[in-house]
Each structure stands twice: as C-alpha cells, then as structure tokens.
Amino acid sequence: MNTLAKQIKEIAKQNPQGFTIYLPSLEPVRNGWVIANIKTQNCFGDAGLQKALKFAMTYNRIIGGWFDNGNYYFDASIVEPNKEKALILKELHKQIAIINLETLEIA
Amino acid sequence: MKTITLLNPTKAKELKVISDLLRKHGGLYVYYVKENENFITLKAIQKKNHSENYLTQKQIIERVKETFSKFTDKTIRVGATIYEASPVEVATPVWIKKQMHRRNIALKRMVKDLGVAKADISANINGHKKYGNRSKAMYYYYFNSLDCQVAD
Numbered sequence: 001m002n003t004l005a006k007q008i009k010e011i012a013k014q015n016p017q018g019f020t021i022y023l024p025s026l027e028p029v030r031n032g033w034v035i036a037n038i039k040t041q042n043c044f045g046d047a048g049l050q051k052a053l054k055f056a057m058t059y060n061r062i063i064g065g066w067f068d069n070g071n072y073y074f075d076a077s078i079v080e081p082n083k084e085k086a087l088i089l090k091e092l093h094k095q096i097a098i099i100n101l102e103t104l105e106i107a
Numbered sequence: 108m109k110t111i112t113l114l115n116p117t118k119a120k121e122l123k124v125i126s127d128l129l130r131k132h133g134g135l136y137v138y139y140v141k142e143n144e145n146f147i148t149l150k151a152i153q154k155k156n157h158s159e160n161y162l163t164q165k166q167i168i169e170r171v172k173e174t175f176s177k178f179t180d181k182t183i184r185v186g187a188t189i190y191e192a193s194p195v196e197v198a199t200p201v202w203i204k205k206q207m208h209r210r211n212i213a214l215k216r217m218v219k220d221l222g223v224a225k226a227d228i229s230a231n232i233n234g235h236k237k238y239g240n241r242s243k244a245m246y247y248y249y250f251n252s253l254d255c256q257v258a259d
C-alpha cells in the first residue's frame with residue numbers, strides 16, 4: 001500500500017489540477033460519469049491519502065486527487081457510464097454536481 | 108470562477124463546485140471577463156489534463172454556455188482556447204528508443220552530446236524515471252538537430 005501511496009503522490013504532484021486513476025494500474029480513467037464517494041470527503045495530506053486509498057482498494061479501485069489551498073486532496077471515486085444511474089449515485093452521495101470525463105458535461 | 112452576479116450562497120457554492128469539476132477533470136479554466144445589461148462574456152481555456160480528453164472550440168463554447176446559463180438570465184458569450192499539445196510531447200521512452208535505433212545512436216554518444224549522466228538517460232529510456240517537458244524538449248530537439256546536420 002505504501003508503494004502505491006508514493007506513486008499516487010507523485011501523480012498528484014505532476015497533475016495538481018486533478019486526476020482520476022484506476023488502482024493498482026494507475027492508468028487514467030478517460031470516460032464515464034465521476035461521482036465522489038461521500039465516505040472519503042475532506043481527505044487530504046498523507047492521512048487523507050491513506051484513508052481514500054484503503055477505501056478505494058476495498059470498494060471500486062478508483063481514486064481521484066487534486067491540489068487546493070496548499071493541500072493535496074484525495075477521494076475514492078465512482079465512475080458510472082450510464083447517466084441515469086450516475087444521477088442516482090449523485091443523490092446517494094450528496095454531491096452538488098457530477099461530470100462526464102469525456103464530454104465535460106455537468107449534471 | 109469569479110462570482111459573476113450576486114448569487115445566493117447555495118448557487119455560489121454550486122458555481123464553485125462546477126468550476127472545480129471542469130478544472131479538475133477537464134483542465135478547463137473558465138474566467139469572467141465582463142458583463143453589461145444583456146451579455147456576460149466568459150473566457151474558457153482548456154489546458155493539458157490527465158485523462159487527455161480535449162474538446163474542440165465549438166464544444167468548449169457549447170459546454171460553457173450550457174453549464175453556466177443556469178446562473179444568469181443574460182446571454183453568455185464565450186471566448187474559447189483549445190488545448191494544443193507541444194510537439195515535444197512525442198518524446199516518450201518508446202519514441203526515444205525508435206530515434207536511437209533509426210539513427211544508430213548509442214547511449215554513449217547521447218551522454219557525450221547532451222552532457223547528461225548515463226544513469227539519467229538510461230532511466231528515462233527504460234521508463235524507470237519519469238521526466239517532464241524540459242527533458243522531453245531536450246530529447247526532441249536533440250534528434251531533430253541530428254536531422255538538420257544530415258541535411259547540411
């Protein structure tokens with residue numbers, strides 16, 4: 001897990017604006033609707049990464065991250081290809097908005 | 108994005124979340140430029156993003172208008188700038204190996220020509236050490252300069 005965490009930190013450093021990757025391959029997610037998992041909200045720094053990573057590894061093996069206000073934030077993400085199902089997940093995870101990675105459509 | 112008109116706190120928060128999503132997942136930065144009684148002008152710039160999904164100029168304009176129209180009754184005008192990859196982006200480890208093979212360039216010669224440690228070049232070529240655009244530019248223009256020398 002620590003090697004994976006180090007690799008994710010490196011990706012975060014190289015992509016401070018944001019990224020969403022599959023675990024453990026670290027390949028970028030390129031399509032589908034992204035929904036942040038409510039259980040990993042406000043995860044930042046090393047402890048936040050460990051929490052989000054642990055959750056993602058036991059859930060659906062997708063993690064996202066970005067840099068904001070001096071901190072690296074991480075969350076376990078859900079990627080759903082179907083918009084209707086994605087909108088249900090949006091409500092379940094109490095998200096204000098979700099985005100389609102390929103088209104950048106907001107819903 | 109700067110709050111373009113007086114929004115209630117809920118709407119302002121939604122605007123911030125949406126702007127962040129566009130930036131985080133699409134490298135799309137949206138800026139407020141100006142407004143008058145009828146129009147709001149926004150500037151949208153798509154930068155390099157990790158998922159490597161890039162929109163055309165038309166798609167950026169449509170997406171920004173569609174996304175932000177719910178925050179204003181005014182007509183939205185968008186100036187869009189698409190992402191254009193630098194030519195040096197092609198200088199991946201596979202590309203470097205191909206160039207070395209095609210030109211019959213040994214690692215030893217690259218060390219001498221570039222003045223970079225053998226271990227660093229080797230790690231780059233074998234994919235053991237990631238490198239950014241500065242190194243990519245070095246490799247890209249190095250191999251291109253060899254073409255120029257042949258042409259001379």
